[in-house]
Amino acid sequence: MGHSASDALGECPDAEVPPSPLAGLKVLDLSRVLAAPWATQILGDLGAEVLKVEQPGKGDDTRGWGPPFLEDGSARPDAAYYLCANRNKRSLAIDFSRPQGAALVRRLAEDADILVENFRTGGLAKYGLDAASLLPLNPRLIYCSITGFGQTGPYAERGGYDFLIQGMSGLMSVTGRPEGDAGEGPVKVGLPVSDLFTGLYATTAILAALNHRHATGEGQHIDCALLDSQVALLVNQAMNFLVGGEVPKRLGNAHPNVVPYRDFAASDDYVLVTCGSDGQFRALCALLGRDDLAADPRFATNAGRLRDRRVLEVELARAIAPWRAADLLAAMAKAGVPGGPINSIDQVLADPQVAAREMLRAMRRDDGTEVTVIGYPGRLSRSPASYRLAPPRLGQDTHAVLSAALGMEEAEIEALRAAGVIATAEPCPQRREAERTA
The missing domain is CATH 3.40.50.10540 (Crotonobetainyl-coa:carnitine coa-transferase; domain 1)
Structure with a gap:
């Protein structure tokens, strides 16, 4: 050396x-x-x-x-x-x-x-x-x-x-x-x-x-x-093509493999909802007062939620729209549902976790x-x-x-x-x- x-x-x-x-x-x-x-x-x-x-x-x-x-x-x-x-x-x-x-x-x-x-x-x-x-x-x-x-x-x-x-x-x-x-x-x-x-x-x-x-x-x-x-960093998108044969397309803020995993509009701001498991999805439905969505056989698994993405996301958007963003995020944190805000650069640099x-x-x-x-x-x-x-x-x-x-x-x-x-x-x-x- x-x-x-x-x-x-x-x-x-x-x-x-x-x-x-x-x-x-x-x-x-x-x-x-x-x-x-x-x-x-x-x-x-x-x-x-x-x-x-x-x-x-x-x-x-x-x-x-x-x-x-x-x-x-x-x-x-x-x-x-x-x-x-x-x-x-x-x-x-x-x-x-x-x-x-x-x-x-x-x-x-x-x-x-x-x-x-x-x-x-x-x-x-x-x-x-x-x-x-x-x-x-x-x-x-x-x-x-x-x-x-x-x-x-x-x-x-x-x-x-x-x-x-x-x-x-x-x-x-x-x-x-x-x-x-x-x-x-x-x-x-x-x-x-x-x-x-x-x-x-x-x-x-x-x-x-x-x-x-x-x-x-x-x-x-x-x-x-x-x-x-x-x-190398095309990761899951490239593997989706190599395994499934379908060319990935633009999805905005939606995820190609996981639903719900995107932004939703609350009454005063946007919130991110990132449910990575069936349990997290059921917890989200419960706090939104939409147990009917959790009970729907179409949405019981991620594969079903992915297949019927548009129907589910419309219903979730309606349930989220009346909430204030801060209140919803606090409720999600308490219920163990991953989510967060879309911070600007000044906001994240002032975040207490970053500090x-x-x-x-x-x-x-x-x-x-x-x-x-x-x-x-x-x-x-x-x-x-x-x-x-x-x-x-x-x-x-x-x-x-x-x-x-x-x-x-x-x-x-x-x-x-x-x-x-x-x-x-x-x-x-x-x-x-x-x-x-x-």
């Missing part, structure tokens, strides 16, 4: 944190936008040291994907989009399109445990930064490539974007209002789920490769594709600017996720990493900066004081 240079690099932690499960691992992050940065942020949350290599003067594309921007008094503040996927990382501004810059990245890769990149297939070969070039230099390296369509196949050379993948994968064919309804037509999911799912699958593959390396000493190349990941789970985390950037991030959801009892470094300013760690990790002298670093191969940023006041007194 690569050693951590945290102490030498002088991070600015707010508090001591317990040991993290991936502490001691070093990740070289050559990615931008979302799918791959999401994977490397997870590795960082779990304790790995992540070095994010960015283009001088520009950085990750998402730094400019605003508004909104984090107002920090700088001429080029970072966009909220960038902040969502780049905590627990250090930023190095290195132009690896130039030979000197590529040489620096190769040196960093020789000491890395994991490298993650999301350039187009073959895009890093011309810089000598592809898997075929780096694995001979570091046979223990786990090299993860994330692309739209993978390293092989007829689409391998194409660029892939979340919206494109949502459409090509079939996801949009089952998302949106059904034919004949007002507003019918395919709709993308309101979040870039194809990017996020791919980042999650990539992280799982990286952890599996780490276990393989632990047993054998071997690194390897991981090939992750957005299309593959989203096809109790500490899903919002306050962090401070090295220039003193405060930023609140959404935390890592997995709760590890012995080695929890940690929040050590707020999303970094562009190039804020270039000088420190080149000095501490590569042992470069001040004159050599300054020559690279003057030549435009690297860019640096002023260190935070705490770090400057620590270096002065060291």
Whole structure:
């Protein structure tokens, strides 16, 4: 495993944190936008040291994907989009399109445990930064490539974007209002789920490769594709077709296999009803005063409710319509019937359950600017996720990493900066004081 240079690099932690499960691992992050940065942020949350290599003067594309921007008094503040996927990382501004810059990245890769990149297939070969070039230099390296369509196949050379993948994968064919309804037509999911799912699958593959390396000493190349990941996540809809032969269609908020499992209009708002068993359905009918529906042989089992979905849902809609949403949800909770509201983003972020789970985390950037991030959801009892470094300013760690990790002298670093191969940023006041007194 690569050693951590945290102490030498002088991070600015707010508090001591317990040991993290991936502490001691070093990740070289050559990615931008979302799918791959999401994977490397997870590795960082779990304790790995992540070095994010960015283009001088520009950085990750998402730094400019605003508004909104984090107002920090700088001429080029970072966009909220960038902040969502780049905590627990250090930023190095290195132009690896130039030979000197590529040489620096190769040196960093020789000491890395994991490298993650999301350039187009073959895009890093011309810089000598592809898997075929780096694995001979570091046979223990786990090299993860994330692309739209993978390293092989007829689409391998194409660029892939979340919206494109949502459409090509079939996801949009089952998302949106059904034919004949007002507003019918395919709709993308309101979040870039194809990017996020791919980042999650990539992280799982990286952890599996780490276990393989632990047993054998071997690194390897991981090939992750957005299309593959989203096809894998067609789950029950794809299996419905493979088993039943019928092409799934858009159902709006209804479920293809379970009834009742959808939204209903109460007198003042919408409520979600999600009955996953016959017992829950009978409990719903009882609290609505419709025991006749529970007793109807057509609705005794889920198969019958699915077959006569339209008749049942009309009756349930009539019974739910007079209720106030809050009253119905309280009654459902008491009766053991799963359900809930349709929250807006501000509502869910203010929800007491979200607060109790500490899903919002306050962090401070090295220039003193405060930023609140959404935390890592997995709760590890012995080695929890940690929040050590707020999303970094562009190039804020270039000088420190080149000095501490590569042992470069001040004159050599300054020559690279003057030549435009690297860019640096002023260190935070705490770090400057620590270096002065060291």
